[in-house]
Amino acid sequence: MASSETARLINRSVVLDAIRTNQPISRADLARQTGLQRSTISLIVDQLIEERWVAEGDVGQLPRGRKPRLLYLNMDRAGIVGINIMPHVTKLALADLSVRFTTQESMPTLPNPKVFLEALCARVQNLLSAHREITYEGIGVSLPGRVDYLGQRLVFAANLGWRQIDIKGPLERATGLPVQLENAANACALSEVWSGPHEGLRDLIAVTVSEGIGTGIIANGQLVRGANGAAGEFGHVCLDEQGPPCNCGSRGCWEVLASNAAAVRNYTCGISENSGKRNASGRRELATSFADILSLADRGDLKAQETLDAMAHYLGLGIAMLVNGLSPSVIVIIGEVTRAWKRVGPIVEQVVKERARMDAGTRIVPTDDTMQPRLRGTIALVLQKHFRPRLFA
Amino acid sequence: MASSETARLINRSVVLDAIRTNQPISRADLARQTGLQRSTISLIVDQLIEERWVAEGDVGQLPRGRKPRLLYLNMDRAGIVGINIMPHVTKLALADLSVRFTTQESMPTLPNPKVFLEALCARVQNLLSAHREITYEGIGVSLPGRVDYLGQRLVFAANLGWRQIDIKGPLERATGLPVQLENAANACALSEVWSGPHEGLRDLIAVTVSEGIGTGIIANGQLVRGANGAAGEFGHVCLDEQGPPCNCGSRGCWEVLASNAAAVRNYTCGISENSGKRNASGRRELATSFADILSLADRGDLKAQETLDAMAHYLGLGIAMLVNGLSPSVIVIIGEVTRAWKRVGPIVEQVVKERARMDAGTRIVPTDDTMQPRLRGTIALVLQKHFRPRLFA
DNA sequence: ATATTTTGTTCGACTGTCGAAATAAATGGC
DNA sequence: GCCATTTATTTCGACAGTCGAACAAAATAT
Secondary structure, X not given: OOOHHHHHHXXXXXXXXXXXXXXXXXHHHHHHHHXXXXXXXXXXXXXXXXXOOEEEEEEOOOOOOXXXXXXXXXXXXXXXXXXXXXXXXXXXXXXXXXOOEEEEEEEXXXXXXXXXXXXXXXXXXXXXXXXXXXXXXXXXXXXXXEEOOOOOOEEEEOOOOEEEEOOHHHHHHHHOOOEXXXXXXXXXXXXXXXXXXXXXXXXXXXXXXXXXXXXXXXXXXEEOOOHHHOOOOHHHOEOOOOOOXXXXXXXXXXXXXXXXXHHHHHHHHHHHHHOXXXXXXXXXXXXXXXXXXXXXXXXXXXXXXXXXXXXXXXXXXXXXXXXXXXXXXXXXXXXXHHHHHHHHHHHHHXXXXXXXXXXXXXXXXXXXXXXXXXXXXXXXXXXXXXXXXXXXX | OOOHHHHHHHHHHHHHHXXXXXXXXXXXXXXXXXXXXXXHHHHHHHHHHHOXXXXXXXXXXXXXXXXXXXXXXXXXXXXXXXXXXXXXXXXXXXXXXXXXXXXXXXEEOOOOHHHHHHHHXXXXXXXXXXXXXXXXXXXXXXXXXXXOOOOOOEEEEOOOOEEEEOOHHHHHHHHOOOXXXXXXXXXXXXXXXXXXXXOOOOOEEEEEEOOOEEEEEEEOOEEOOXXXXXXOOHHXXXXXXXXXXXXXXXXXXXXXXXXXXXXXXXXXXXXXXXXXXXXOOOOEXXXXXXXXXXXXXXXXXXXXXXHHXXXXXXXXXXXXXXXXXXXXXXXXXXXXXXXXXXXXXXXXXXXHHHHOOOOOOOEEEEOOHHHOHHHHHHHHHHHHHHHOOOOOO
16 A cells, blocks of 8 residues: 555655765755655755754865755764673663764673563663663664564573563563564674675675574565564574584584584583693693684694684585575674684685585675674664665565 | 655555455455555556456445445456476466466477577467467566576576576567566465465475475565575585585585485485395386386385485475575475375474474475476466566565 | 856646545345 | 435545756856
8 A cells, every 4th residue: 555655755765775875965966866856855855854864064065066065864863772682791882873882881691581681671771861862762682592573572592591581571661662672693684784895785694603603684685584583593404414412402403513612512522532732832721612712723722723624614514505595695704703714714615615606606704793793783673664664565 | 766656556566466366356345455545446446447457347246235346357468478498398388367377388398408499489489379369468487597686597507508598588589578587496486475375475485306406485575586596506505515426516415315316316226236126016116217216105115115205304304404594484395206295294394393493383385286386487477577566675 | 247067946747645525336124 | 116224436626745847046167
């Protein structure tokens, strides 16, 4: 069911998104870029200025003719709250419309979801009352688990041991702001196509490598959530029928072979086999975390390097699966392993080349973890509703 | 860029598709179903009748009040040509708007693409001139290979040995009709959501099992073609690193483990190992085709049954991958193997249950091959343009 | 000063939907 | 047969939105 108002909504979001991604920009340039008439652009921009989404700035420089008035997103218009729940730590942030963080905080993720949620709500309320100068539009939450397809409830989070938790309800009651939940990998994928070098890509996959492996899929420019939001568990695809058991009940899952946890397990098993290894300085070292393995490999520990190589091999095998099946333009890798990409990357590329046809030229790209893609994704999640509303399926 | 005309186009296709899927239907019911005003429905229907897409039929029966005039799709309005190119045989058909075949023919698929294309064009021209009473809207072509993302060229077809063949051009020049190419598995998936029990499903995967394995993915109601149309090759995902070599250069690909060709290979190897098997009547039998294996298994041949069981096991493993990763509402299995689904189905279900979380309730459904899903898909492919035009990404 | 160029606005034409009222057609009770 | 009731369809004026041409504004070059 569409009317002239539908047309307005479509054009409005086209113009708003064009301003977002091209600011500063003049009305005339907007007309050229969107294909709309200059008169129409003026009307829509007037409306956006009235709603305070857009602000008029200085005049631009041109060689000839009347100088254009440049348009910007009005950063004072709204802030967004981002919450990234991870197995041990939860991060909170306030961001503006260009996904710049103005405040960041951390808190422990408590094992009891009820207790944790109470603490989280209090923390968010504090944060909001400390920054009353800006009105906040909404809260985006990313977490390592499955969310139902409307972003309403957490259905299952293996690494947290949580099941059927209503996170949206308490947060909305505590803050009065609309809350959107999303799986962490999905949030990362969204973040990638929202801004930065992969902005606007219509086929992209984000692979999060930490304790497990998650996949966020964007196809035809939309997140693939599957029936009831259960898509994205490529981490539990069986790549080796006789492989080690996984806590999902299967064995040889991709994430049992290629996650950080897998690397730690492999490394410590190796140590017991070889009854200890010595590093360059002669001291025996035990890796208790994946970070340890990374630094050990860096300092020349052969066993750690082999562990990474094996991880890279299996990463490649799973990525080849994604390339074969979905052929995205880009696959983004997220996680600590990217810090060793100089070593890991070539192995991944090699395995993918052997196992997948790369005609479509899929690029495999590590992400800078300091960009906090999970957190940035939560912001994109909320902004999406305003800037790219899904008007028609 | 949207205008009031865009709104019209949207509403027009909404109404047309509602008539298609609910015919016969009255204007008043259309208004109730689409949410448009009765007056608007009348205007749009007038236009559709003028364009001869829709025809007014008899009056319907109601307990009280004025009787409605029922609307139908006008079957005389247009026909569609469907061409399904398979490794040995190519099928041609003429169909009406409700995807009923009015004519069907077959011809051999010749190894030389140039020669074959000439023969195909001649055949289509014959077919069209023999049925001049109806004007044809377009030609849909399905083939076992990859097509670039605009449906323009065949990029690569392993089983045919063809590469970079322009199929669209010659056919369009020969007939003057617009031609749409699509990968066979994609065509099947489209056919499934176009009509029949899975009509309108937004997340569905079609798995074609023949010499290879193809996957056609529909997510968020749209075909997933990937960058440059290269998606859908889950058949070449490596499920066993040490598995048999595949002609794609890798080894242990799903289709090397679970296709018809794999079954034939396994069966004949088994025969050479056991130096021959005897069936119930005591005669030694050699399976030269997958159909042989099916009938042998049916007649109690143990080795054939074991072969099918192994095939089922690997089919399940690959399907579990699709369930984990994409979680569609339905996975449709297409191919001769469905004829033995009574035996194969339970094994597949069992493996999927062990290897994938089925929270979302994905159903695995064999398709009746006599429905010719590949051919039906080509028709849906063409009709899609008229009935569900993609106005906005 | 004046012509030129480019930006931004104004206004009437056009397209399309909405919603209320009018018209059409059928049933059932009197 | 006549009238109230019900449901379907059409008619028509109001409203929203874009288009496109004309106009006004602002800056530069001559």
